Amino acid sequence: MTTSTTGLNPPPAGIPASTSRRMRSIRLALVGVGVLLLAWGAFVMFDSVRLTRIPGVALWIAAAIVLHDAILAPIVFAFGIALRRVGRRATGTVIAIVQGGIVVGSIVSLIAVPTIVAKNFAPANPTVLPLNYGLNLAIFWLVLALITVGLSVWAFLRWRSPVATFPDESGR
16 A cells, blocks of 8 residues: 555545545544543542542443443444345445444443442332332333334335436436
């Protein structure tokens, strides 16, 4: 692969250089916003969390990273591969919908599982954690699966529908 005089790869054929510069600007802005949000989160954490609780927060963050890298990312990747192996019938939109459903469900599970675990260790006060969080999470996954299947079927049928044709130069 050849590089340009700036040391960066040229944009792919058919993509104007301005699009590539614009994309770099957008990425740089997103990285900057991400760094600012991380700094703000660290400030708020150290300002509002007792120092004795920070190791617990660090453990939770480490567990979230392990959950993402060891469980969530491979599952989403495997579903993407499996859907691509279905053949040309599964469009990129359908694959993105299914992967998006898995990601949303995993994030909600990441939020709900600590409450499910905490309910087992909660004090005898029933008003602290009053709901059946395990059942609610199962219902959420069921509704999410139904929505994901519905959106996937809609996208698949929309993709398969005949494409509108434009009149030729004679106006017919």
